[in-house]
Amino acid sequence: MVKQFGAVIAGFMLVACVTSSQSSSANALPTLAHAGRDVLTATEIVASRVSDAYQAVSQLRPEFLRRRAAIPNLPTIATSTSITVFLDGLPYGSIESLRSIPLDRVRLIRYIPPYEADLKWGGTHPTGAILVTTLP
16 A cells, blocks of 8 residues: 555656656747747747748648647547637637737747647637747
């Protein structure tokens, strides 16, 4: 019993450490030219010479717009209007709202998977969300 309890505690500590390092790295400004498949950095956006955030996403990470529903009972391919855009952590609008975000202020654009979006903002986000983080 004591060994099982110790193993459970160790597991929770490991998860907490991993979660802590992921959240601190997600808040840091990526300096790499390509930070990963779920992150679009300002460096990549500037290099692409696009005119708005929607064009940046559609050209550099089109999979953000075509994520599949995580829940089996929902349609398998999401429509572009089902993904919610968050600007600096606050609800901003649909995918089309990306067109109104000035690129000179964009620090990064990140795809948030459905389970993480549900935990972060509540409600249901069966196809995930897009988080745009701007410079202060």
